[in-house]
Amino acid sequence: MMCEKCGESQATVHYTEIINGHKSEVHLCEKCAGEKEVGSHFSINHLLAGLLDNQIDGNMKIDYVEPQKCKVCGMTYNRFKETGKLGCSECYSTFNDRLNSLYKRIHGHDVHVGKIPIKSGKSMKVKKDIEKLQLELKEAIENEEFENAAILRDKIKKLEKNIKE
């Protein structure tokens, strides 16, 4: 069996992953298994069990990391895995890296294409405008167009003020 992640090497680490009540078999090569974060998705038990099953003495690094907590609600990723529910909207940014792969598995997609709310959507548009102006500003400074840069700087300030209000 080939590794699910890279598809290049023989899969030697096998384990069962349960996320959100959904059980799935995972098969990885040593290298890809080692790259998986320990203490979250991939528990040390899984790792060891996988190794023992295959009688392999891999030279994997096991770094124990303090579980990350959401700063608004205190949720940890492990607790989310147990309940399937996040604690608040901030959890989505806190656990962004780990949730990202989950979206694809649940929905088959990972980017929203539907309705955009009027208010939150508006500030989203302004933020995008600011980003664009900042790029222009950088360019203007590089080209030593200082008059233009001053105008751009004013525009950015104005938009930023808009968002705060």
Added chain:
Amino acid sequence: MKWLDGEGSDKDIVVSSRIRLARNIRDIKFPQELNNEMAEEIKNKVNNSVIADERNNDVFKYYDLKDINSTEQRVLVEKHLISPGLLQNSQIGGFLIRKDEKVTVMINEEDHIRMQVIYPGLNLEACWEEADKLDDIIEANTEYAFDEKIGYLTACPTNIGTGMRASVMLHLPSLVLTKQINGIFQAVSQIGLTVRGLYGEGSNAKGNLFQISNQITLGESEKDIMNKLKNIVQQLINNERQAREKIYKFNKIKIEDKIYRSLGILKNARIMNSEESMELLSDIKLGIEMNIIRNIGRKTINKLIIKTQPANVQSKYNKDLNPNERDIKRAEIIRKELDI
């Protein structure tokens, strides 16, 4: 309840269409993690933002779950006006209902806000139009949790993106009778839709009533989701109609016998459990759609299906009934309603 009126497009098969939107307020803990004080604040905030718009002023009424006894709570669930999930949060939950009972806004269910719009017949667009408008009204007075990349943020990642669940309730007795139903549902589940019974689960749905809904909420627009669902529902409607025609053509006397026997039992039985009543009422409903029974209305049967649910029977007699007493009362309710 307007959604039981037996009106609308494809009413011979489609009972109702529903759109549900899940929304949350930014940077406030989801209901699961909420303390009572904050829960009260959310209730007030959502309640006020709905009625802040003068179009909603007199037409919505707010109820706190704490003020409703457990039988009445279950009655509301059986009527599909609120979800079973809201009852799990009965200490912190509340809801707004519009006068015509087509629109409900649940507060502190799994998400801070769950609004639903139900219409009779196949009419997802009308549901969406109303839900979309109501959504804008609520957003005008709240700060939604929304992410540029993954859309509306919900307590469970299975609802992110649009936060929308579109569902259609279908009466498919002939597909069950001709044993085509399991194969069809397997196919349906493979394209990201789920099937549930009106009250039961999967293909064991009582009364041959099935709810089909989308599972995917991220990466497909509201229109895409509705079109996909509608497309499948249309195919199911065609299949059911074909099966009905075949049955009528080749087994007319048999189906008439089945339907009239069921009617006979419903009109005369003295003890009736809910499973049996659902089964027999489904036969009568089919009889009406096949034009075999002409003196009973579609609306009567739709309403009777709800009126004979356990909490509804309990509530009508306003005292604690044991299951036996309930079965006797259920038979009474049915006889009275079908006494033509």
